Amino acid sequence: MLLRMRTHLTLCLGLLIGACSTQQQAITPLDRDLAVETFDSAWRIVYESHFDTTFNGVDWVALKQELQPRAAAAGDVRQLRLVIEDMLGRLGQSHFALIPEETADSLDPDRDADVAGEVGDPGMDVRLIANQVVVTRVDSGGAAEAAGVRPGWLVLAVHGDPVEHLLESALSSPEQHSVGARIWRLVMMRLAGPAGAMRQIAFRDSNDGERELTVVLRPRPGIPVKFGNFPTFFARFESRQVRSGGASAGIIWFNNWMVPQVAQLDAAIDRFRAIDGVIIDLRGNTGGLGAMVMGVAGHFYTEQTTLGTMKTRQTELRYFANPRRTDSAGNPVKPYSGPAAILIDEMTASASEIFAGGMQTTGRVRIFGQTSMGGASTALSRGSARRRGPLLDGRVTLDRRAA
DSSP states (O other): OOOSOOOOBOOOSSOOOSSSOGGGOOOOBOOHHHHHHHHHHHHHHHHHHOSOTTGGGOOHHHHHHHHHHHHHHOOBHHHHHHHHHHHHHTTOOSSOOBOOHHHHGGGOTTSOOOOTTTBEEOSEEEEEETTEEEEEEEOTTSHHHHHTOOTTOEEEEETTEEHHHHHHHHHHOOOSSOHHHHHHHHHHHHHOOBTTOEEEEEEEOTTSOEEEEEEEOEEOOSEEEOOTTSOOEEEOEEEEEEEETTEEEEEEEESSBOTHHHHHHHHHHHHTTTSSEEEEEOTTOOOBOTTHHHHHHGGGOSSOEEEEEEEOSSOEEEEEEOOOOBOTTSOBOOOOOSOEEEEEOTTOOTHHHHHHHHHHHTTSOEEEESOOOOOOOSSEEESTTOSOSOOBTTBOOOOTTOO
């Protein structure tokens, strides 16, 4: 009988952030034979189902021989999990996570997704800029705004934990993602909690003064969506028109690729169809349903265009941009042919990278921003991801270490 860790090895088109916190892992005594059996089971799942039969250059059989004695010597569940996480980490790829029993129930895909009002949200986002954690977004009507937080402030500490300590932890992390992505994860994990929870945050404001504010988490905005073994997503969408120098542009922002956003995206393109330019802001968009990429891209091509191919061990999924020749109301239209740009940053990942990489490779858009996360999916992509290198304007495309 396998150890009831309810282990899931996730190979989905989204990014699992913080589902397994080592601070929450139970220290449970462990029988040696059970530890080995559990380790072997996790090893076998990858061996039998991983899309890449070369395992990204890792000798998977030799790795079992190396790590199995460590699994046998694990004195408790926490130590065994560290061994299995080490094994998964050797692949050097995203979309693998070990989900422990104490977390698995909340990630059950059959669990009711209607958790609106329960999950708390700080109403702010942060990024690492010049080794400082900067508040880059404050939601209107959100918890941070109510507490007096402003964009551009520096975060000095969260719940008494200095940012310097978090940065040290991020630098020493074995994760393949950038330090910026790691520090974001650490900060947001400390800000997470149920609606109504209080978080003490120390800031340096725009006048170089230090402030310690209490942020009371509010219900997370957006439409709750359940997707595979991931925690509930909250789909959000914004669009607006801006003018500069006599020209106008439509800006579209959404936080994940989820079904509730399809109609919103289509409607926004309809509004901007005659505009001078369109900007798709994928900063902070960590992915979602990869199939949506084809429909959204179709708004920007007059002919069917290949964006890339995702290859699993048994099948291939080809990403095509099929021209969208009708609007939301069914009226005949031409796809948008004006200039288009995509904004990305270190938290742009997965389906967002597939979309941006395919659009960039075909020359349809220009990419602006920072290096993307490099977490496309645990399957081989060709075409839009055929060259090494992160997403950034002027270069192609997805980080192959994580694709």
